[in-house]
Amino acid sequence: MTKIVYQGRSYERRDDETVLRCLLRNDVRAPYSCESGACQSCTMQATKGVIPSSAQEDLKETQKVLGYFKPCVCKPEGDLEVVALDDAHQQKQQLTVVEKSFLNDEILRLRLSCDESFKYHAGQFINLFKDDLIRSYSLASLPDSESMLELHIKRVPMGVVSNWLCDDVQVGDPLSVAGPLGECFYHETENEEGLLAVGTGSGLAPLWGIVRDALTHDCDKTIILCHGGVTPELLYYVDELRELEGAHDNFTYYPCVSTGDGSDLPDGFSLGFPNDVAFSKQPVLSKWQVFLCGHPDMVNNTKRKAFLMGAALKDIHADPFLAASRA
Ligand SMILES: Cc1cc2nc3c(=O)[nH]c(=O)nc-3n(C[C@H](O)[C@H](O)[C@H](O)COP(=O)(O)OP(=O)(O)OC[C@H]3O[C@@H](n4cnc5c(N)ncnc54)[C@H](O)[C@@H]3O)c2cc1C
Ligand code: FES
Structure with missing residues (x-):
């Protein structure tokens, strides 16, 4: 057992318990959402003790230096003194x-x-x-x-x-x-061959930004976007994306529908999950940047497969839309 001192009060942390779980068990009203290190909503500052590096992943270098860390994925080896961030520090x-x-x-x-x-x-x-x-x-x-x-x-x-x-x-x-x-955004990398963007449902949101960002910065590499929904009606921005496709020779858009046998699929729609359609269009991903957003299962499975198909881990940018955990 180790000790967590939060805002001046001391709590015993059980072996294998995260700092966040220890505080919640002691009825401390600490902020949190995903409880898996993705959303940063739980971020606190350590004023004494050693923070495991895994609890600072994805934080800015300046935040790491200040001792910011994510208590939902933090299991320190020793005692830790921590304080909450005020609104200003949370921006x-x-x-x-x-x-x-x-x-x-x-x-x-x-x-x-x-x-x-x-x-x-x-x-x-x-x-x-x-x-x-x-x-x-x-x-x-x-x-x-x-x-x-x-x-x-x-x-x-x-x-x-x-x-x-x-x-x-x-x-x-x-x-x-x-x-x-978050780190899911486009920046040009050396010798990049292309960009593959795959999303389900509202997972189109970041991809709509990322693809237009690359195109407005004159990215001339091949860009493929596969957006999936259960039915054609659950896709959106179809006309806008087709217009974008018409305006840029290097951009291809595949609206993907995952149910039915394809017999009543409207023109221009692909049958299947967007990740499967993406890999059928681009089976080699060496030197490609890959962007994956939306359903957590799709994102995590596709991340693994993109790596096996040649994408470097540093070039795979993923935002699984994880649900908030329950206390
Ligand atoms: C980095 C990140 C980015 C995100 N970006 C977006 C975004 O751009 N657009 C967006 O719509 N969401 C996004 N999400 C998800 C979003 O944060 C919420 O989890 C979502 O809106 C549900 O919140 P809620 O309060 O309505 O549901 P809650 O009250 O938290 O959940 C109610 C119930 O629904 C389940 N549930 C939660 N989410 C889903 C889901 N998506 N499908 C099916 N069941 C679910 C929960 O497990 C729970 O049982 C993102 C999540 C993360 C971590
Ligand atoms: S990162 Fe800790 S709750 Fe989301």
């Missing part, structure tokens, strides 16, 4: 909803006001707060040419935050957000 701010519309029966598009002081890369995500709850949403907008943030939110049955955003939040309402966060 929490209020943004106003300026547009609200549905892209299909289950996906809401929210646009939030933002000025140029909000610096981000297309494809990163923000954390959005509803009282004590925190949920991550990816940015679909382009930082340089669009003066608002765009989010695509899938309505999840019984989902607390997605249904609140779909039903209750209105244009003009302020939303509390922190970020930007």
